[in-house]
Amino acid sequence: MDLTAIDPLLLLASLMVASTPILLAALGELVVERAGVLNLGVEGMMITGAACGIIFSTLTGNAWLGFAGAALGGLLLSFLFAVLTQLLLSNQVATGLALTLFGLGLSALLGQGFAGTRPPAFPKLDIPLLSNLPVMGQIAFRHDGMVYLGLGLVAAVWYFLTRTRAGLVLRAVGENHDAAHALGYPVVLIRFGAIMFGGACAGLGGAYISLVRVPQWTEGMTAGAGWIALAIVVFAGWKPGRLLLGAYLFGGVTVLQLNLQAAGLAIPVEYLSMSPYVATIIVLVVLAAGRKPGSLGQTFHASR
């Protein structure tokens, strides 16, 4: 075993990259759940985003357009979920599970011709000055644009939810949809918006796996990342700041255990593989969860 083979700077740098897919997907789901909707289809929307990302970036030759296509793919899939649960009043849990199964199948179909193709390279931003900083430069300022977009979105969502009128209305809809309706707020419309934002974010997260992390298309390549995103939303108590912590923790332990595996640590690989899940759950549970939105997962019907 050779622990000196692990470079701590490289480890911290790759932590940010490894966390980004889950961070993006979880952030979208956080907004959806704060609006009172439980969409269990995150995994399906992520894998569809991963396939759409490969398709669009290969066809256009531009990774950014690939991400845009992935967001669109995830958004369309979530639109389907919104129509079923908000207009046709279907059960959210069952519909979300169906969405995951549907997404897995759809992405396999879409990606058939693209197995093995390498997507166009996604350039890293070399931020002038900052990237030349001694330690921090290597850790934090030599990543690609999506890493920073993810961080920016966390800040934007936090600001939106806690500081803006629209965010207050969205929280109100999630807290008590009957009262929000009685005050004249368009519950269904607001939830449509939130669900589609969640879909687009999940699509971006999926595309980050297929365009940057791997980067190529394989069937079922998200491998449960969507479920981890869902769990992180709950354990983070529906708060964006803690969500960032949870996602980085998960990404960090993932990277660490891969490095430990490579270094030949004398612990069975299975234990190392499960460590990110265990560590994330333990830490976020110890931090004590927040209160879930009052109307989460309930079907709203303006019957009275």
Add this chain to the structure above:
Amino acid sequence: MTETLLALAGLTKAYPGVIANNDVSLEIAPGEVHALLGENGAGKSTLVKAIYGLVKPDSGAMHLDGQPFAPADPKAARAAGITMVFQHFSLFDALSVAENVALGMERPPPLRDLSARIRDVSDQYGLPLDPTRIVGDLSAGERQRVEIIRCLLQDPKLLIMDEPTSVLTPQEVEILFETLRKLKAEGTAILYISHKLEEIRALCDTATILRLGEVVGDCDPREVSAREMAEMMVGGTLHVPEREAGPEGAVLLTLDHLSAPSPQEFGTPLRDISVEVRAGQVLGIGGVAGNGQDELLLALSGEMAVAPDMVRLRGQAIGHLPPNARRALGLCAAPEERLGHAAAPDMTLTENAALSGKTRKNLVRNGLVDWGGARDFATTIIDRFDVRTPGPENVARSLSGGNLQKYVIGREILQAPDVLVVNQPTWGVDASAAAAIRQAIMDLAAEGTAVVVISQDLDEVMEIADAFAALNAGRLSAPRPARGLTIEEVGLMLGGAHDMEVAHAEA
């Protein structure tokens, strides 16, 4: 009065199978307190929802200040100067007072300015309120203040209040009335919905009485008696429950220093409750909602286990026993929430009868349900308690509130319990059904059952109870004989007004 603020002419609204409002006309002048009276289902709520833009009438016209008025949604109504305080509070538990107020306004100022304005208005009208508190932690009276202040901040021309006093102590009601009189003096019209007739006589200038969706009369509530108004509402004479007071028997139920944390978030823990209930006695427990009523029922019914000695039945410790074991020993309970707690909404009346009655009515044999026996039991309840339903195969959800309440109370009474505990037995039930339920409870007591009635309706408690005790912040006062107790004394027992003060003359 010459001026008219709001005029309704020929308003009609029909839902499938029922006409909620039929050709309703009324006029409200500025500075007038106008009462809207009627039984449940008389169409009061539908009518005010039409004014507030939540319901679109099928025909008829509304005029506000002489202009045609047809609000498409509550925002349009608020913009026109109409605000509403809802019967079931339209508040968000997890949000702060200021955020809740902001949600009810069209263009709220930044939260910091809004907090200052909330403090101003709450001082001016004698309704103290801290804008930063989380609404879920407030008492019922304080929650109502949030709603009222939300309305006042918009300088309304018309304030609609839907059953505002049902959750308040008598002192809090008096303070509310002071606030409303002050608003009236400032020229604000108030449309006041209630079925508490004495309050209407104390507060209102005119009353419009609805029955089955139609206006059946107008009156000046200061000039007619409460009984006359009640009979206009019901459309007949009202039967007042009565019973002969029997001799009191042995102590059946004992609560001994009962303390327990609340199982619910934002709930009230029970604190050191000690009381005895004798055979044939009705103990009335009054109190404002959220002072531990639900928790007390859970502790008595067995849904919440407590230390064995804290609850005793005929001297036997039963605090640790679950509901069915308590039923077997003779303690039955009927909780407040009909749909989802007292009855399973999507199961038939027969199934609901079997769920509660299986132990005492021997409806389970060798692990199999005796459906014939369950159906007989359900049919007996329906016959004896005049439950209006086509038959026991209907689901609980299909019954109206009053009928289902008669069913769930009747189900427990017909199990001939030694001790019966009921919470809000006539909540949301119309006057004649309420009278029938109260009579049934009193008949049961006359046969030697110890009865505990938890209710927020003080008139009800005073009518049927032998002894009265008040529940305040999870503590129970010492019981006092109900006869001869005045409403002021009751109010003081309830803890009086929770840090409320009468409006300053001119603050």
